[in-house]
Amino acid sequence: MDATLAEILASAWALLVRAAADPRHPCRVVQLATAGRDGAPHLRSVVLRDVDPAARVLRLHTDRRSAKVTEIAAEPRVALLAWDPRARLQLRVGGRAEVLTHGPAWQAAWEATPVGSRGDYAQLDPPGTPATAPLDAPRHPEPERNFAVILLTVDRLDWLRLAPGAHRRAGFVWSGDLPRATWLVP
Numbered sequence: 001m002d003a004t005l006a007e008i009l010a011s012a013w014a015l016l017v018r019a020a021a022d023p024r025h026p027c028r029v030v031q032l033a034t035a036g037r038d039g040a041p042h043l044r045s046v047v048l049r050d051v052d053p054a055a056r057v058l059r060l061h062t063d064r065r066s067a068k069v070t071e072i073a074a075e076p077r078v079a080l081l082a083w084d085p086r087a088r089l090q091l092r093v094g095g096r097a098e099v100l101t102h103g104p105a106w107q108a109a110w111e112a113t114p115v116g117s118r119g120d121y122a123q124l125d126p127p128g129t130p131a132t133a134p135l136d137a138p139r140h141p142e143p144e145r146n147f148a149v150i151l152l153t154v155d156r157l158d159w160l161r162l163a164p165g166a167h168r169r170a171g172f173v174w175s176g177d178l179p180r181a182t183w184l185v186p
């Protein structure tokens, strides 16, 4: 018997929560799309750091000097994709992104970042800067100055589960607290 739309939505959030908590989960790494300044889509992999289903917020971390931060400042509407090959499940999320570079939530995220991972924010030059050679060890004395938190507030979710002869798709759109939910032709 098919799950109800409410059950599907709950299972989608549960999957994202598990993915953020488990480094080996296939959806721990998701793909984040932003609109470039020229209108072209830009896509990259990012680690899903935390999920708050009640607030509908996903947390990501990045270098504040990266292109995605500039793009979000100009166009906060972003999209995110997760694919779980074990469940043969695709989640497509749309929403608005906000970049934090200070404040309690930013501070807590930085303090929770393992020392071994802080080097990811310690390059002297911004990510994507042309370089004449592979980079040396990180040297920025204050990597936290480069650290940014991205909070994505979800306002739409497209759920697609593949099964032989029985693909299922559902859509959820929020304009207030409760989503408009519907089955969709897969």
Ligand SMILES: Cc1cc2nc3c(=O)[nH]c(=O)nc-3n(C[C@H](O)[C@H](O)[C@H](O)COP(=O)(O)O)c2cc1C
Pocket (backbone or CB within 6 Å): 029, 042, 043, 044, 045, 046, 047, 048, 061, 062, 063, 066, 067, 068, 069, 127, 128
């Ligand atoms: C498996 C994987 C995980 C990654 N996780 C992150 C991440 O959590 N945050 C991040 O900013 N970049 C991450 N990256 C690097 C991005 O994909 C991207 O190369 C970088 O952020 C620069 O993107 P931008 O120039 O579009 O801003 C990851 C790459 C891979 C392959």
